[in-house]
Amino acid sequence: MKKIYLDNAATTPTDRRVLEAMVPFFIEVYGNPSSLHAFGQEANHAIEDARYTLASCIGAKPEEIIFTSGGTESNNCAIKGVAYARHEKGNHIITSKIEHHAILEPCHFLEKQGFEVSYIPVDKYGLVDPADVEKAITERTILISIMHANNEIGTIQPIGEIGKIARGRGIYFHTDAVQTLGHIPIDVNELNVDILSASGHKLNGPKGVGILYVKKGIRMLPFMHGGDQEQQRRASTHNVPGIVGFGKAVELAKEEMGKEIEKLTSLRDTLFEGILSTIEFTHLNGHRTKRLPNNVNISIAYVEGESMILNLDMEGIACSTGSACTSSSLEPSHVLMAIGLPHELAHGSLRFSLGRQTSEDDIDYVLTVLPGTVTKLRSMSPLYKKEVK
Amino acid sequence: MEYSEKVMEHFRNPRNVGELENPDGVGKVGNPVCGDIMELYIKVDGGIITDAKFKTFGCGAAIATSSMVTELVKNKTIEDALKISNRAVAEALGGLPPIKMHCSVLAEEALKKALDDYRTRSAQSASGKAA
Ligand SMILES: Cc1ncc(COP(=O)(O)O)c(C=O)c1O
Ligand code: FES
Numbered sequence: 001m002k003k004i005y006l007d008n009a010a011t012t013p014t015d016r017r018v019l020e021a022m023v024p025f026f027i028e029v030y031g032n033p034s035s036l037h038a039f040g041q042e043a044n045h046a047i048e049d050a051r052y053t054l055a056s057c058i059g060a061k062p063e064e065i066i067f068t069s070g071g072t073e074s075n076n077c078a079i080k081g082v083a084y085a086r087h088e089k090g091n092h093i094i095t096s097k098i099e100h101h102a103i104l105e106p107c108h109f110l111e112k113q114g115f116e117v118s119y120i121p122v123d124k125y126g127l128v129d130p131a132d133v134e135k136a137i138t139e140r141t142i143l144i145s146i147m148h149a150n151n152e153i154g155t156i157q158p159i160g161e162i163g164k165i166a167r168g169r170g171i172y173f174h175t176d177a178v179q180t181l182g183h184i185p186i187d188v189n190e191l192n193v194d195i196l197s198a199s200g201h202k203l204n205g206p207k208g209v210g211i212l213y214v215k216k217g218i219r220m221l222p223f224m225h226g227g228d229q230e231q232q233r234r235a236s237t238h239n240v241p242g243i244v245g246f247g248k249a250v251e252l253a254k255e256e257m258g259k260e261i262e263k264l265t266s267l268r269d270t271l272f273e274g275i276l277s278t279i280e281f282t283h284l285n286g287h288r289t290k291r292l293p294n295n296v297n298i299s300i301a302y303v304e305g306e307s308m309i310l311n312l313d314m315e316g317i318a319c320s321t322g323s324a325c326t327s328s329s330l331e332p333s334h335v336l337m338a339i340g341l342p343h344e345l346a347h348g349s350l351r352f353s354l355g356r357q358t359s360e361d362d363i364d365y366v367l368t369v370l371p372g373t374v375t376k377l378r379s380m381s382p383l384y385k386k387e388v389k
Numbered sequence: 390m391e392y393s394e395k396v397m398e399h400f401r402n403p404r405n406v407g408e409l410e411n412p413d414g415v416g417k418v419g420n421p422v423c424g425d426i427m428e429l430y431i432k433v434d435g436g437i438i439t440d441a442k443f444k445t446f447g448c449g450a451a452i453a454t455s456s457m458v459t460e461l462v463k464n465k466t467i468e469d470a471l472k473i474s475n476r477a478v479a480e481a482l483g484g485l486p487p488i489k490m491h492c493s494v495l496a497e498e499a500l501k502k503a504l505d506d507y508r509t510r511s512a513q514s515a516s517g518k519a520a
Contacts, residue, residue, distance in 0.1 A: 304425065306448040310400060324423040325448035328488065332424075343424050347446075380406050380452065382417070382428045382444040 002316045004362045008202075008294060008355035009151050009179060010320060014245065015204040015356070021248040022206065025241040033238050034229060043240045050247025057250050058196065059187040060213050066230050067243050070210040071178035072102040073223070074197030077212055077234075078174045079106040081220035082143045082195070083115055086172070090140030096120045096128050097338040098155075099147050103176055104334075116140070125287040126155035126339050130162045137169055147176040148186070148196075152322060152335040152351060153286030154295025156184070163192025172218060178202055178210075179292060182253030184261065194218045200242065204356055205249030209242035256356075264293035264354050267363050271352060272296045274367040279374050285336065285349060294354040297322075299336075299345040302384035303377040308350055311373040317366055322349040344383065392449060393483035399453035404460050407442045414507030416499040422491045425451050429499040431462065433507055438462045438470055443499070450489035454478050454496040462500060471504055473497065 005013070025046060031039025033047055048062070055062040068074045083093065095107055097119045107117045118136040122128055128146055137144075144166045149156045159175050166173035174195040177186055182203030188196060196213040200206050214220060214233070226235030253260075268291075276282050281301035300308070305321025312319060320326075322333025324347060332346035341349070352366065378384040392400070409430040416429040425447030432440035441459040445451050457478050462470045475493035479485045485493060 302446065304447050304451075307400070307452055310397075310449045314401065323448070325425070325451075330423045330488075330491075344446075347424060380403065380444055381446045382426050383446050 002365055004317045004358075004365060006317060006319045006352040006354060006358065006362070006366070008358075009154075009292075009351065009353035011201045011207065012204045012355050013357065014201075014206055015249060015252060017252060018205055018245045018248045022241040022245040025244050029240070033240060034227065043238075047238050047240060047243045050243045053247045053251050054211055055213075057186070057254050058181070058213060059189050061216065063231070064213055064216055066212045066214060066234050067238060067246075068210040068212055068234060069208055069239070070201070071100075071176070071197055071199035072210075074178075074199070074210045074212040075100070075102040075176055076106050077220070077223040078195045078197060079103060079143070079145060080110065081223055082172050082174070082218075083110050084221045085219045086142040087115075090138075090142040091115045092138050092140040092142065093117045094120060094133060094136050094141060094144045096122060096146050096157075098122050098126055098150055098152075098335045099145070100151055100176060100178070103145055103147070120146075122155075122338050124339050125290070126150055126153045126285075126335065127287065127290065128157050128162070130158055130165055133162050134165050137165075137171065141169070141171050143172045143174060145174040145176070147178075148180040148191075149177075149184070149292050150286070150335060151179045152333055153297045153339065154179075154292035155286045156180070156290045156292065159191045159193065166194075167192050182250055182257070183292060183294065185257070188213060188215070195220070200246035200249060203249050203253045206242045206245040209239050209246045211246070260356065261293045264358070267354055267358060267360065268293055268296055270360075271354075271363045271366065272298060274363070275370060278367065279371050283345065285339065285341065294358075296352040296354070298350050298352075299341060300348040300350065300374055301345060302381045303348045303374055305347060305349055307377055308348070308373060311376065312369065315369045315373070317369060319350055319352045321351065323347045390486045390488060392453075392486070392489075395481075395483035396450060396453040396485065399456040399482065400449045403452055403456040405440075405442045405456065406444070408444065409440060409442050413510065414503040414505075416502030416504070416506060418495055418498045418502055420447065420451075420491065420495045423448075425492070425495060427451065427455055427495050427499045429455070429458070429496075429503045431503045431507060433467065433511075436466055438465050438467070447495070448489070448492060450485050450492040451495060453482055454485075454493045455499075457481050458496040458500055467504060467507070470500065473500060 033044035181198035194215045200209040285297040305323030306325040324332040336346035412430040413433040414431045443455040445455040475497035
């Protein structure tokens with residue numbers, strides 16, 4: 001059976017070239033980068049090389065990059081680190097309704113500690129209006145955090161504009177760029193961001209490694225206390241193979257970005273246009289063009305997401321859904337609710353996220369298999385009969 | 390979370406999908422937990438359920454429990470059918486993940502409603518005949 005992985009927004013396969021770059025750092029260059037001997041120093045050079053690669057990819061200076069254990073840690077660090085460092089200046093944070101849980105949960109936590117958080121709504125495409133952010137600013141606002149692109153519907157936010165507003169008011173600005181690093185160009189100067197999170201495993205790098213870009217002069221309390229690593233901003237022995245792999249992944253992504261964007265955008269459009277034109281009562285979630293090149297999110301009326309995922313999995317296709325039935329809270333995706341989808345359409349949502357390995361054949365295969373799956377489930381659906389016959 | 394082989398088997402090949410023409414009882418329920426919907430149709434002859442069909446908008450567990458409940462009620466008396474609990478349906482499927490037990494409750498409620506509907510209808514037609 002064909003096996004087609006279209007869940008790259010959840011995680012990507014590690015590129016073989018990345019893996020090959022990492023291997024020596026498990027078995028040959030295994031020293032602790034903090035050690036003064038040759039074993040340690042060679043490892044230290046490798047992480048500094050990776051830091052340089054990462055910094056230059058986003059227009060930052062190497063000393064502005066902190067290595068972490070992933071996107072979740074970077075986001076937690078950013079939100080809580082700024083909140084605790086600046087609580088004397090104010091207690092108000094602005095974010096959006098469609099952030100990843102790794103932003104929303106730290107915000108909920110801070111609300112219990114007495115901070116106030118404004119959650120900016122989005123329009124039907126999932127776009128944040130910079131004017132809404134500006135209106136939400138108060139005397140006590142210390143941090144604005146808006147994601148660069150959404151992981152479910154792929155909408156790319158006007159980060160540069162929001163950053164400009166924040167900078168004009170002297171408010172720290174953070175962006176969660178976990179879905180964008182290595183996928184679309186990022187320049188922290190053009191985006192006017194002070195703090196940025198990213199993660200290795202979303203761009204064909206290893207899991208368990210991330211970065212936090214912190215602009216020089218930005219004050220943040222460290223999240224991990226311990227050794228002196230990362231200029232005392234993040235303790236713990238470096239994940240050397242992970243950091244080396246992340247560096248390699250970014251290097252490859254940067255080299256290949258132009259043609260990758262072109263290829264994926266074309267496959268993406270073929271996929272969603274194919275679905276919209278062959279299956280009736282379908283709807284594209286997110287924006288048509290202000291959209292990650294690898295993201296397709298469709299709602300298919302009268303069917304439920306989990307049963308579609310299971311059926312597609314039986315045909316070898318891996319994707320995901322925002323259906324309530326697949327979430328541990330039994331609530332539909334907060335992102336799909338925020339763009340105003342009715343509950344039933346959130347139920348019938350499917351996300352296909354393309355990757356480096358995705359081919360035209362894969363997309364053709366999905367377009368061949370999906371209509372049959374939908375017909376089968378609609379024939380069982382009490383909603384379909386009523387609406388349609 | 391993982392489904393048992395039996396759940397997947399019923400999910401892949403659900404039994405008794407569809408509606409019945411001139412059913413003797415219909416149970417329509419919506420699931421307050423996650424928003425799913427199930428319809429169950431039964432045919433009764435001489436106090437015995439002779440046929441059952443369903444339509445379901447819901448997850449894998451909802452489809453499998455719907456399928457199983459239609460299998461379980463067939464050839465049962467109304468009294469015995471009333472005793473079928475959601476646990477019995479789940480057990481017949483080799484168990485459900487804890488988070489999916491509420492889907493089997495939907496199947497039980499649809500069945501109870503269909504049986505109620507049957508009894509209301511037969512009471513009405515009995516009083517109709519008497520008049
Ligand atoms: C937008 C976004 N932020 C944060 C994360 C969390 O990243 P990580 O899995 O590296 O902790 C993810 C990935 O799931 C994501 O998509
Ligand atoms: S029907 Fe929604 S979880 Fe089963």
